[in-house]
């Protein structure tokens with residue numbers, strides 16, 4: 154992200170693994186819930202039926218074969234490149250106001266992807282080594298160590314989607330970049346969700362899903 158707003162580069166990569174735990178369910182077909190995949194490019198395993206215009210079904214080309222049992226199998230990958238800021242799940246603003254040799258730095262976050270629950274959000278802002286920031290918000294969880302001011306927020310979700318704090322610290326407007334953001338979340342940013350798992354006779358197989366989002370790199374420059 155650019156400090157004055159806008160997206161310089163965005164890349165999302167996803168993959169879907171299947172694990173069949175019951176040999177009786179190995180010949181299963183999965184169907185994805187309908188979603189807007191306009192910005193999403195899918196890549197399928199060559200042994201699977203190619204997605205067409207209709208519902209996205211994950212099924213082996215050869216009906217007489219089944220999924221391996223008790224073994225993870227990667228069946229689908231996807232990627233999304235966009236210049237559309239609204240795909241960024243959490244926007245973070247770092248706004249330094251220089252004041253003598255110091256700056257008053259206003260920091261704010263806002264959850265854009267309201268269907269996600271972000272855990273352990275860490276906003277990591279460079280500061281001069283040894284600088285002692287004075288923080289306005291007494292309840293904020295923060296540390297100042299090894300040249301970084303780190304603000305940690307345990308949970309960001311639709312019930313608590315935004316927050317802000319201010320700190321005063323040595324440094325000019327350029328000191329506080331690049332800021333790094335990290336978090337973990339459950340859910341899918343691209344909107345990939347398995348809606349059903351059906352056996353050859355059309356009956357539903359029991360299905361559970363685990364969806365994990367991790368941040369490889371999120372930088373505000």
Ligand SMILES: *[C@@H]1O[C@H](CO)[C@@H](O)[C@H](O)[C@H]1NC(C)=O
Pocket residue numbers: 215216217218
């Ligand atoms: C389908 O799989 C079966 C069992 O592995 C195999 O015998 C058969 O040759 C396969 N058919 C095709 C068209 O590949």
